[in-house]
Amino acid sequence: MSDTIRSALPIAIIGAGPIGLAAAAHLVNRGYAITLFEAGTSIAANLHSYRHVQLFSPWQYNIDPIAAELLQQETGWKWPESTALPTAGAVIDQYLLPLSALRSIAPFLRVNAKVLAVARQGFDKVKTQGRQGAPFVLRVQMSEAVEEFLASAVIDASGTWSQPSPMGAHGLPALGELENANAISYGMPDVTGRDRTKYAGKKVLVVGAGHSAIGSLLALASLAEQGSHTRVVWAVRGHDISRAFGGGDADALPARGALGMRLHKFIADRRVEVHIGFKTHAITQNNSGLTVIAADASLPHITDVDHIIVATGSRPDHSLSRELRTQHDPWLESTLQLAPLIDPNEHSCGSVRAHGHRELAHPEPGFYAIGAKSYGRAPNFLMATGYEQARSVVAAIAGDIVAADNLQLTLPQTGVCAGGPLADDGSGAGGCCAPIVSAPAKTAGSCCSPGAQPEQISAGCADRTKANSQVSSPRSCCG
The missing domain is CATH 3.50.50.60 (FAD/NAD(P)-binding domain)
Structure with missing residues (x-):
């Protein structure tokens, strides 16, 4: 994409949950303009649906370091006790809501904004010549009408929680599941x-x-x-x-x-x-x-x-990227390069090695899926993994490949063998x-x-x- 388009257009983030907000924090920390779309009526709608649940990971794994720095700089925010176990609701109330309210993020957050599709402006999936120089166009269902927004890059952090897998064992709803x-x-x-x-x-x-x-x-x-x-x-x-x-x-x-x-x-x-x-x-x-x-x-x-x-479990909805040149693993529905690292036939969350922009990239330059959605149907995702993904992808978008490739992630072991x-x-x-x-x-x-x-x-x-x-x-x- 040309430098003119890059400087004139924001980077779009789909999903204002923990990983989407972390990506926003990393982008604004590097001086990028953003637009953040959240389908729910407020941030972290997926997390809100189970806000009563106590997480098994302590605060130290649930907060992105750059997001914490922004909070401290703008508001004097203090870290919760690092070893304490929060509920999902506490993560929203004590961390994500203050983060979304920062003056560097809040003006660019749109709630009740469901992204329906992403494409290249003026290019369907088949057309190649000149494609990489065109901006992305996002078609978004707003509260009253469908609107279109342009972006220089797109980070999809919409998750999978809203797409639960059915009860039927073969991947389809059981007979009578929909009727009951x-x-x-x-x-x-x-x-x-x-x-x-x-x-x-x-x-x-x-x-x-x-x-x-x-x-x-x-x-x-x-x-x-x-x-x-x-x-x-x-x-x-x-x-x-x-x-x-x-x-x-x-x-x-x-x-x-x-x-x-x-x-x-x-x-x-x-x-x-x-x-x-x-x-x-x-x-x-x-x-x-x-x-x-x-x-x-x-x-x-x-x-x-x-x-x-x-x-x-749950599964990703890839319909919004249908007009983009994406490449997914045929059974996990994760990004193709990531699949061997996260395959639950072989790995627990404690045995997944650090990964970043290279494993998350698609043939469509400038489009990334991060967070739980990047894992497709694999269930072994942890929030800390998503934060490292966000850091690496944002560094890659910024052209800082050294930082993007400097992957640092230590996950707590499960105590069982992979x-x-x-x-x-x-x-x-x-x-x-x-x-x-x-x-x-x-x-x-x-x-x-x-x-x-x-x-x-x-x-x-x-x-x-x-x-x-x-x-x-x-x-x-x-x-």
Whole structure:
């Protein structure tokens, strides 16, 4: 793109969540004009949908350093306690809202602005000659009309949270899933707070094996403990739920390790009904509630369900870049160069090496997807990774290739080994944990023998979890 266009037009950022706002901070810190589009009614709309959730990563991993510098320079803002665990709402209120209100960012932020499409002005995807010199054009649904904006470069940080994967195991909605949408929630509803009346005293099925599923299971179990007679059911697609328990005491983020250990205890105490190898085929409804039918006809139906929480991951929406020359991995839908580094068949979030503008680039110069969207369907993304992506991409846009290539990222280890098959929800190893290593064969009376009693399950499986070993017979151990 010519220097004249570069100086005359802003750089467009799609999505005013943590990663989009970090990109904005890096750009204004380098003296660039920006336009920041947020589809929601306020910043960080995706994060706001689960503001009740306590994050397992402490503040030190949730704040971009350059954004913090801008906040300190303009407002005297102070870092929160670095080792404290914030809720998603606290990240918004204490960090992202003040960041978005800075005089260097606020005038260029547009909310209620959904980007519908991005193209090159005057060029469809087929035309090549002169293409690189043309500015980008963004078609945006504003509150009252569709408008077009020009930009010298585009950074797509719109995320994937608003595009949840369906309940059906083969990537399509289960039969009856759309028809029964009023009884299905996706993501992480506020089970013990805002949505309490929806779940209290009901039979609730959770589908998925990542951290979102675990969080909902623990919230439902807590609701049941409060005397609400809530019944909790967990359906897992794979045959090994031990991976969902994570690294326990070996996890470098103690709160992340504790999630799996708490769930492990609830299951050992028989407070969660578990269905292993359950790949949903269909959902039907009758007077007693929903019946969920597995693809394997030999498995019993899950009956009399009042509500379903689907936490099977999310996927990117690439429709807005259809007229750009993009190149995505055919199965992860991440950028092509990034896919081998993040493939959940091989990696946990702790084993993904630092990456930047080179892995995030497309054949369309000046267009980048960063943040969760850059990972496509891979679930092993951490906020700190997105901040390093933003730093590298902005440096590359500025022509500072030395800085762009100087990648620096240290991620907290999960406490489990990388490598092996996908996690039980089919979308990766437990959201952020790789599969765990094999254990010795089961022995009579161990936690995993077919006739194990609850007290044996509790003691034996706890030992296995601490050892980061694989439960040989998850069905007998956990349901």
